[in-house]
Amino acid sequence: MAMNELAGIADRLPLAWQIHPAPRSSTSEDLEDAIRDLTRHFTYLAYTVATRDRQAQRYPARYTPQLREGTAALARAATPAGRALAALGAAVTATGHLHHLTHNRPGPGHAEDLQHTLIALDGHVTQARAQLFTAAQQLRADAHRLLTAQTPPAPADLTTPAVPAASSSPRGRSL
Template sequence: MTQEPEPSRAPADQDQATHLHVLAERIHHAADDLSTPPTGHPLASTSEEIEDQIRAVTGIFAALAGEAAFHGRAAERHPGTANLLAHRKIALLTRAADPLGRALAHLGQAVAQIGRLHEISAGPRTPEQAQALRAARTVLTDQLRDAYLYLSDAAGSLHRDADQLITTVLGTQRAPTAPSTGRAPLSPTPPVPTTGAPTATRTLR
């Protein structure tokens, strides 16, 4: 019995790479939606905005973890070419989990600063209170900035890895390009450090 030739991996690899680009864009949009609360901005409004961002990032994190689990099951059930593709995608997806998790941690610290601001605001109006409020708002801004940097790092990494998913396997096959967003291209980002947020090429608005 003649064995049928194995189908080309190119379409499957392109589909998987495109999916990574789409996930990266979701992370980019979450980063773009982060903003520094202006001076005098109501705490209730700031708290609601941060809550929305935590929901968005948590949803992305859950989607990433779900995708990794799905492809892990596929790798066990369907050995062969599909197995190799699943392993590659799992590796690329989970590399984004670390900066994404760090972004969530900084958003959690931002929530803690909201509580601190409420606590300070409940006290008497004194020069010391004004100074404490400024300090707490500075910490809040720093936490939001660091969350933004880690989100940008995760998205940029996924975009690069999606391109490599094709170029590494097929060599001459051109990787699919990321959806056009009008952004300046990100410069290469070093590995996520153990301390301090990564450096981003865009500015938190």
């Protein structure tokens, strides 16, 4: 499901202690993978909404309230997913600046600039992670709401009648 995949992307983003200025750091590869995965899911959200809109126009009788609600839920997830993508774009910019700093000779203010860039990079990644978790939680809540709304109550004749509890007293038992 999209909610699990969005949360999975968030889980794979590097944490602050995993972000290093060293040239062999995997931060840029982690960001590349996250952006590729998120872009694929963002495209899925947009495609699904557009496809369902076309289906509603072509086959209005088949387009159920559940499909409308499900489509709206996917569309709502696009906002935090888009914000996460924007934060990852800013993280790429910070990674590029970090790359520049680590491959040039240190000059005046190098250590401060390096520290500031690491803090900014961590902030962008943290923001992306939070937005992805927001999207996943929102989808999970919408899915739960839709599933509970769809589940019809059990008919009275199919429910199991309550069985009286057996007495623990030896006098209440028949032999």
